[in-house]
Amino acid sequence: MNQILKNALLPAMVLAISSGAYAAGEHGGHHGGEAVGEPGKAENVSRTIDVTMMDNYYEPESIAVEPGETIRFRVKNEGALVHEFNIGTADMHEAHQKEMQMMVEHGVLKGDRIDHEMMEMDMGDGHSMKHDDPNSVLMEPGESKEIIWTFTEAADLEFACNVPGHYQAGMYGDIEFE
Amino acid sequence: MKKSILMVLLAGLAFSAANAGEYDISVDRVQIDTGDFNKEGIGYNGASPGPILRFKEGEQVTINVTNNLDEMTSIHWHGLILPFEQDGVPGISFPGIKPGETFTYQFPIVQAGTYWFHSHSGFQEPNGAYGAIVIEPEGREPFRYDREYVVQLTDKHPHSGDRIMRNLKMSADYYNRQQQTVGDFFAESGEKGFMATLKDRMMWGDMRMMKADIEDVQGFTGLINGKGPEQNWTGTFEEGDRIRLRFINSSAMTYFDIRIPGLEMTVVQADGNNVQPVNVDEFRIGVAETYDVIVHIKDKEAYTIFAESMGRSGFARGTLAPEKGMTAEVPELREAPLLTMADMAGHMEHGGMDHGNMNHDDMAGMDHSDMGGNAEMDHSAMGHGSMGQGEGETLPEDPFYAKGSGLMPTASNGGKFLSYADLKAQNPLYEDREPTREIELRLTGNMERYEWSINGTKYEDADPIVLQYGERVRFKFVNETMMTHPMHLHGMWSILDVGEGKWNPLKHVISVAPATTVYMETEVDAPGEWAFHCHLSYHAASGMFRKIVVEGGPDSAVAEGKQSEHQGDES
């Protein structure tokens, strides 16, 4: 993308990103009366769950947790495309998908790779397209990452990939509370 | 969420997986009721459309086709990769199936996805001889959905195929009832001024071309799974379901713009091959193409599947509803588009067919400088789809239409309209490599005479295109006509160049819009003889057709032996 175009698009991007973030609710907080949970501490981890990302689905597609449990998710992207692992409600995912769409439109997300330089670029006002929410990891093919998450209470949650189209095609899993 | 995939079997399905690979199809005279008219036609197992054939990847299928007609017939398995003797094109793959005879097709299923089958004899396909093929993959589908439906479209016409062909030959505008009238002239004069309008009409009149020349054959009733708009094919669902819709365009001549007002569609497959999912509000399906989309319905409302013909002369309509009988609003047809000078650019540069100079099938060679706006433009400019609220943003140009083309589609809700440029393979089948050579195919014709050809030469006067087994050929389509041509290569995949390298999608039909240049590459990995043609029935029959001969390869000796036996005893 050339510089002129980038500059012209900046205000729109910033606006959309920030509104998207608000719409998605403060991660770790409450949304629509549902507790998503919060980033966990390593010492509280009771279990490790391995999640494999394929194109475009997860293995496993369903995870059972207990309220209050802290889980270490070891996520590996074995697909050929960029994928996300994001814990949230369906509404949060939907809101996040708009942000991800923007990342695609601006060349940050390129199908099978992430343009990190572009992603971290300061868009003015200290905003960037940085993907650094604690409930989510965005990964290139072959990458492995971890999330430690505490599920504070039972809620209607899904883990999902919000790369445009992936969630709709079926790249989501259910989090069931026991 | 339900993990299991609920298979919904449609009426007319005559087979189940228990049949273990053996299938029987009879080719019959049938009665087709569109709700608008009743017409005798041709169908399979007593109905048109025929059954949905459900295969499993890796299965060895045996299909016994019995011809109950008083004329020759054939079945072509559209999009399937198979030995060429099984491809079902009379005169190329086999002699055809005589009246009263049963022909047994046998081939392995080496792919998965949505395909279809149809007669390749005369105009039996427009007369009703078509059905759907659904192939379940060996591994898991890379999607999740709760139920699925085949949505097979066609443009059923009250006239038989032979009659339509004859009428078009007598008068190419026989079926065009969207021509510009005196009234249009005065309306336009009021807007643009009398002189400007007159000048416009003079310019087109001078070329003897019509702006309204978008659909050769109007007057059809659009059908979904054999049902007309009034008969309203309905697929049911439960609240919260994700539904996979397998759209197949089995029309003789008609492109459809498809939308489901109120639902976003995620395109997950094109021409049977998985693509990286794209969320769209609307898409255009070329003749003989297939697109699989997934929709997620969160409420208990009815939704209309609305398929408007590209020229807006007709439509097909169906419904997704929580229960049969529920309907949603059926939108009005949008205003008919008109071709622009941009769509005419290819024609003007080269003129029509050269009658005095037939038989010069000048493959390759000749430097046709790029015309107008076309497909090899800057792919980086794409993808800036509908931005947020799109304040004053100009609409993204679709690189697969000429710049300024009257056919450039837009979504009715202002949202995202699928472009070929959005299609990227999910799992590339072939290594990306340099093509070994390029073959230029100019799509040519003479609208006034209703003659269609490739490189100015009709099939009857043309030599076959000879390819060598193992090569990767780059085909350059240059559309010099003002019609859109869905080009279909049998037996081998068409890798559409969308500028994404190894992610370029695999297709079996490449639609080439007027005055554009589109490239596709083919890994020549199927020995034998194959058909290659425009899938508009009356264009193919007029001569926009070639035989492709693949020389060499593992079965070459067998292939040659078979060929010498072939006699075209079909008439």
Add this chain to the structure above:
Amino acid sequence: MNHLAVSMCGLSLAVAALANPAVAQEDPAKKTQTAKTFWGVSAEKFEYRYSDSDEELAVVEGDAYYGTDELKFRWLFEGEWEEAHNAWETLENQFVAQTPVDDFWDAKAGVRIDTPEGPDRVYGVLGLTGLAPYWFEVDTNLYVSDEGDASVDFEAEYELLVTNFWIMSASFESLVAFSEDREIGVGKGLNSTEVGLRLSYDLIDRSFAPYLGVVHERKYGDTADLARDSGGSTEDWFAVVGARLSF
């Protein structure tokens, strides 16, 4: 008459091509996968005319063809039945071969046999038919009779779409003779003109389109004199009612 040279040339080429079916015959799919021969029958005019002098005429003008894109055989028929005399005032049958010479133009060659009430004539015909810029349909022919007389006719038609079903068509016909043929009432020079205006409605596809219209016929010069001598009129206005037919 450059066109004529071209048309003769084109025609002989087409005939040669037909006589030599060797072109790529080895591919049987060329037979099964393409539609090559076509036919059609139509009557551009099928009407009744009432003149301002109470003359009544039944007029039919039509043609039938069979052939390929490259070569068509066409039978053209034109007749005027005069009610008062119970006789064919005009009765022409043309049998021509027709071949394209350009994107929009066909050349024709053949014979024309006239067998109306009165003396018969046989003509050799060379013609050109097609679509001129701005959508004028044009048909022009050179005739040389068995008596050695030559004449040229010229017809043009323009269709104005009032709507996509209501069509106003304007037609113009004229005949010019290079020599006199007194027996059949043909004088030297401009013989006659016929101008017509018909408003039709496509009732069944383009197969059946009834119309109403007016036609003005006029004879000129020596031809007019010949007509007067035989008690005929030289200028007529007709009201016409009829239908355009096509199968």
